[in-house]
Amino acid sequence: MPNTLQHYIDGLWVDSQGGRTVAVINPATDQNAADLILGTAADVDAAVVAARRAFETYSQTSREERVALLERIVGEYQKRVPDIARAIATEMGCPISMAQTAQAGSGLGHLGQALNALKNYEFSEKIGDNRVVREPIGVVALITPWNWPMNQILAKVGPALAAGCTMILKPSEEAPSCAAIFAEILDAAGVPPGVFNLVQGDGEGVGTALAQHPDIDMVSFTGSTRAGIMVAKNAADTVKRVAQELGGKSPNIILRGTPLDKALPGGVGGVLLNSGQSCVAPTRMLVHKSQHDEAAEKVGALFAAKKVGDPQVEGDHIGPVVSQRQWDRIQGLIQTGIDEGATLVTGGTGRPEGLSQGSYVRPTVFANVTPDMTIAKEEIFGPVLVLMPYEDDEDAIRIANDTPYGLGAYVAGDPAHARKFVSRIRAGAVFVNAGGLAFDMPFGGYKQSGNGREFGKFGLEEFLEVKSVIGALPEDVD
Known part of the structure; x- marks a missing residue:
């Protein structure tokens, strides 16, 4: 040691x-x-x-x-x-x-x-x-x-x-x-x-x-x-x-009409990576109201399928969060989301099935989340995603910027359409169509x-x- x-x-x-x-x-x-x-x-x-x-x-x-x-x-x-x-x-x-x-x-x-x-x-x-x-x-x-x-x-x-x-x-x-x-x-x-x-x-x-x-x-x-x-x-x-x-509370804007099967996996992976313990994770998924319910169903299925288990075992799963204190905080925020009226799509409080010890969190998705809800505002730092419907491009930009944070933002869809968002979003990095971190690009x-x-x-x-x-x-x- x-x-x-x-x-x-x-x-x-x-x-x-x-x-x-x-x-x-x-x-x-x-x-x-x-x-x-x-x-x-x-x-x-x-x-x-x-x-x-x-x-x-x-x-x-x-x-x-x-x-x-x-x-x-x-x-x-x-x-x-x-x-x-x-x-x-x-x-x-x-x-x-x-x-x-x-x-x-x-x-x-x-x-x-x-x-x-x-x-x-x-x-x-x-x-x-x-x-x-x-x-x-x-x-x-x-x-x-x-x-x-x-x-x-x-x-x-x-x-x-x-x-x-x-x-x-x-x-x-x-x-x-x-x-x-x-x-x-x-x-x-x-x-x-x-x-x-x-x-x-x-x-x-x-x-x-x-x-x-x-x-x-x-x-x-x-x-x-x-x-x-x-x-x-x-x-x-x-x-x-x-x-x-x-800290961060990064928005992930799915542009209206974007094929969801193409756009959603990258955003889901970015939240589940490292059990959600990344400051730049795309934890607020903004979806046009006409696609919101379909997105909730698909994202819920992806989260529900994610395995949770022993970090010492090789495989494509997520481990626990870092501590009991962090686990307690995440549980409180999940319960707050339920209490404030967000739709629990999958997951929830408690440990995943079959795990009786350790700081393991159930991969959790909320839908119909509004900007005034606690889970839309606070950095949860766990495997928790919130889906937020928007009316049009201006509404999406407003919701994206409606946060004290400004670390990262994500836009998925037609690049020509995405371009109009880049200069409007107040964030240090904008990732277009699942672009990842680059070690030669400024981060802050x-x-x-x-x-x-x-x-x-x-x-x-x-x-x-x-x-x-x-x-x-x-x-x-x-």
Whole structure:
């Protein structure tokens, strides 16, 4: 098992200064999967001192040196994919097949794009006799969630390393083992001491200390909007940069007249993937009123056919949600949907048939959902889809935008028809006809879904500061 009882600081595994131990629960069995040390502000201080010291030298490394380092990390990461997959399946319940491919594979995808961005990025631009240079912002705090653990770690660590920053990572306390494995990967790849530091812990103890720390130059946070607001408030007194990727309630507009057998499976798959625990999942399906009932029947059949089971078993099924606390919240929202008058098409409260333990949720579909209903407004973060009828294109756009979130949106149907929606929808990404995430495209949200962008060169730029050099210099001076 990876080491989750110590922190990785300044190139060494070290004991916590005053931390306490808690259990990490396997959501499929309700049993203890690991023990975790919850760090303290003193641990954060030690990590920041190491990162600040390392920044003096690492920030001055050449592009070629950082390319070589990232290439070594890729090699070491590939060796540990099976370990990463087992940790994800055990701690957050993602089926082992998906954990091995999409979950662990997303980390490799981000490493590859960080490499591409670093190789091709112009860090210096001449404007007349002057020059604009882009330099690493400094010491950065990276706070990541449990739902896509390696995806979010590498979406931050890869470009931060490419930019020349040093860092402190605080992963989710609900899925900490991936981060410990990743620290071992970086150690094996020869990352210099202090460049990467791992402090395990929770938001109250470690996250707050990171956001408030005067010697941290930037916080990059992925998580709930509620937690993101607290990070921003804690960071405000030190006027540090805060980049955030937060919650979502993405609409999926099925254009009027679109063949449903063609349009529905992609939207269904996007909700069921990862047991619905994806911030960009298309959880609000908007269907023209003339096709709503047919869509409800077809979507209900697809959800009802989805198997739910043991994440350690290979196969095309979904696992549990991450925790009993999350299960309780989802059950409450499903019951609220019933109480507020939405039509329950399939699923509902309780565990799926045959499962007497674990945080398993019945794949659930509601129809005839109106914008004022709780399940149309709140991010459920489970395998729950709501179908909402609309009158015409203008009504669809109004409903799509009727949310405090703006992370993603989906449009299915004739591309010429879909085009008119792209500029009207307030979201950071619009996926047309089941287009998926691309690691070289910017990812981030409008409104309360956050600020800043990740992935590829856009993620690299988040970790760079802009400097004007005014006055003629020799051409070889950057």
